[in-house]
Amino acid sequence: MLSEKEQSILSIRNLNIWYGDKQILNSLSFDIQQQQVTAFIGPTNSGKSTLVRCINRLNDFVPNFKSTGEILFKGTLLGASTDTTALRKQIGMVFRKPTLFRCSIYENVAYGARISGASRSTSLDGIVEKNLRKIGLWSEVENILDETPEQLSTGQQQLLCVARALVVEPEVLIFDEPCGELDPIETVKIERLVRDLADDYTLIFATNKRRQAARVSDVAGFLYSGELVEFGATERLFTNPQDNRTEQYVTGRLG
Amino acid sequence: MNLYKNFYVMNAMSTRAERKQKIVLPSTPFFTLGIAAGIAVIPISNALKKTDATNIQVVSPNALSMLLNDLYIVLSVSLLAILLGIVCAFYLEEWLPKTNWVRRFIESHVAVLTGIPSVLYGILAISIFLSYAGTLKVINGAPAAQDTGARPFQRHTTLFLGEGLIFILMVMPVTIKTTQEALRSVATPVREAAYALGASQWQVLTRHVVPIAFTRMLAAGCRAMARAFATAALLIGTYIWHYTAETDGMSSRFLLFLGAALFLSVCSSTLVEIHASIYNSDSA
Ligand SMILES: Nc1ncnc2c1ncn2[C@@H]1O[C@H](COP(=O)(O)OP(=O)(O)OP(=O)(O)O)[C@@H](O)[C@H]1O
Ligand SMILES: [Mg+2]
Numbered sequence: 304m305l306s307e308k309e310q311s312i313l314s315i316r317n318l319n320i321w322y323g324d325k326q327i328l329n330s331l332s333f334d335i336q337q338q339q340v341t342a343f344i345g346p347t348n349s350g351k352s353t354l355v356r357c358i359n360r361l362n363d364f365v366p367n368f369k370s371t372g373e374i375l376f377k378g379t380l381l382g383a384s385t386d387t388t389a390l391r392k393q394i395g396m397v398f399r400k401p402t403l404f405r406c407s408i409y410e411n412v413a414y415g416a417r418i419s420g421a422s423r424s425t426s427l428d429g430i431v432e433k434n435l436r437k438i439g440l441w442s443e444v445e446n447i448l449d450e451t452p453e454q455l456s457t458g459q460q461q462l463l464c465v466a467r468a469l470v471v472e473p474e475v476l477i478f479d480e481p482c483g484e485l486d487p488i489e490t491v492k493i494e495r496l497v498r499d500l501a502d503d504y505t506l507i508f509a510t511n512k513r514r515q516a517a518r519v520s521d522v523a524g525f526l527y528s529g530e531l532v533e534f535g536a537t538e539r540l541f542t543n544p545q546d547n548r549t550e551q552y553v554t555g556r557l558g
Numbered sequence: 559m560n561l562y563k564n565f566y567v568m569n570a571m572s573t574r575a576e577r578k579q580k581i582v583l584p585s586t587p588f589f590t591l592g593i594a595a596g597i598a599v600i601p602i603s604n605a606l607k608k609t610d611a612t613n614i615q616v617v618s619p620n621a622l623s624m625l626l627n628d629l630y631i632v633l634s635v636s637l638l639a640i641l642l643g644i645v646c647a648f649y650l651e652e653w654l655p656k657t658n659w660v661r662r663f664i665e666s667h668v669a670v671l672t673g674i675p676s677v678l679y680g681i682l683a684i685s686i687f688l689s690y691a692g693t694l695k696v697i698n699g700a701p702a703a704q705d706t707g708a709r710p711f712q713r714h715t716t717l718f719l720g721e722g723l724i725f726i727l728m729v730m731p732v733t734i735k736t737t738q739e740a741l742r743s744v745a746t747p748v749r750e751a752a753y754a755l756g757a758s759q760w761q762v763l764t765r766h767v768v769p770i771a772f773t774r775m776l777a778a779g780c781r782a783m784a785r786a787f788a789t790a791a792l793l794i795g796t797y798i799w800h801y802t803a804e805t806d807g808m809s810s811r812f813l814l815f816l817g818a819a820l821f822l823s824v825c826s827s828t829l830v831e832i833h834a835s836i837y838n839s840d841s842a
Contacts, residue, residue: 359754361750361753361754364749364750364753366655366656366657367657388756388757388758389756391753391754391755391756392755392756395754395755396754398747398750398751398754400747402747402748402750402751403751404748404751404752404766405769405770414752414755415755415756418755418756418757418758418761418765419756464751467755468754468755471755471756
């Protein structure tokens with residue numbers, strides 16, 4: 304029992320979220336284990352983004368945001384006094400739309416190291432190359448590092464966003480519908496990358512494509528209008544759902 | 559039709575707190591500016607009393623240079639007001655939540671003050687000038703006795719403070735409003751991407767918000783200064799036209815200030831256009 308608790312890197316207890324008077328998430332509780340891909344599936348507006356943005360505290364910036372419940376990260380309760388900047392360095396995020404900064408490809412990737420105070424003396428070149436290789440984009444951008452990322456395809460840009468997030472050396476990496484804007488070939492690349500990254504990182508993956516969740520995740524949760532209907536091993540959730548609504552959703556009759 | 563709809567919307571705002579948020583705070587400028595207008599009546603009526611022909615007198619070159627010195631000080635004050643306005647806009651936009659009542663109070667006043675045509679400020683400035691610059695007058699080329707005492711100096715201070723206040727009122731709201739708009743134009747995804755990488759609020763500000771908003775902030779400054787210069791030109795113009803003699807140097811200053819106002823207005827609009835053409839491709 305205790306050892307199991309030690310393994311879970313993130314524990315969420317009775318999480319309720321409101322935007323203004325509107326309740327978005329309804330008493331969620333679950334644990335996320337280390338070095339696994341945990342997917343959240345659910346139809347549009349079911350609250351997937353809201354949920355994952357709570358974990359790295361991006362919702363703090365949303366006016367009228369209110370929450371109750373507990374989020375424990377590596378056994379520490381997150382609260383008002385949490386150093387959110389340090390937390391976000393441990394919990395990275397890749398968004399639906401690749402948002403690269405208005406600087407060169409090199410500087411985009413090096414960003415995380417720069418804001419942590421990396422100066423010339425540290426080998427930024429090495430960091431950039433290592434992370435670009437990790438996501439398999441090195442050979443494609445090797446010669447255009449000093450140019451702007453605008454010329455890259457959306458899929459390449461999204462991969463660059465992943466590299467940029469990896470430079471910060473997070474333990475957890477959140478993907479919020481990373482393939483929402485990508486074509487099928489690029490989607491496959493991202494999915495493969497997510498599987499590869501699971502060896503070193505704990506991944507959280509929000510998507511509204513159920514089969515994508517089935518492909519990439521070890522554990523999956525089904526969110527339906529703010530309620531975590533079911534949470535468990537992906538295999539079981541898709542083949543033997545316990546809840547009627549989950550069954551309807553995974554078979555495509557709901558949502 | 560619409561009226562009824564609004565009526566129902568008003569009814570729907572049931573709680574006192576909501577009514578305070580939505581109606582009371584935005585309408586405070588009515589009261590504060592009403593009081594300000596009441597105070598402004600004093601110099602205006604003073605000035606009106608003085609505009610009879612017997613009062614038109616020759617002014618010593620000494621007084622001329624004093625006025626000009628004043629104007630330059632006043633213009634530096636407005637430059638300071640621009641900086642202050644930018645800081646204020648940053649504070650309102652980046653630190654205070656939208657619902658904060660201080661922010662709403664200031665924003666509603668800023669909205670009203672920017673809406674006032676600068677000619678109105680100009681009239682007020684001229685009135686103050688005409689009613690308090692009287693002690694600088696010299697009759698028949700010889701300095702009047704009261705020119706050197708403590709009393710004239712005090713009146714001179716009133717003049718300076720009055721004009722300074724008008725320039726601040728004219729410049730600061732425009733700067734605050736335009737800077738806030740510039741800050742708001744920095745897209746949320748850019749900020750969120752930076753925060754998600756562990757950037758601090760200060761880093762987001764210096765690395766993303768300021769560089770993107772800079773052109774528009776510069777435009778804001780130009781626009782505000784243009785307003786100040788235009789009013790200063792108006793003041794000098796009044797001076798030339800009201801006091802008929804000893805106007806050497808004044809016409810050239812008048813033209814200088816007028817030209818500066820025009821130049822800065824053009825700069826401001828051009829900067830906004832440049833900004834739009836650079837960042838339009840980004841907003842998609
Ligand atoms: N900033 C906000 N203010 C108010 N309501 C919001 C805000 N962001 C999201 N919502 C609402 O919260 C609900 C959940 O939205 P959320 O973005 O979490 O859904 P989602 O599952 O991620 O949907 P999608 O698949 O479209 O990304 C929606 O009803 C949405 O309208
Ligand atoms: Mg979403």
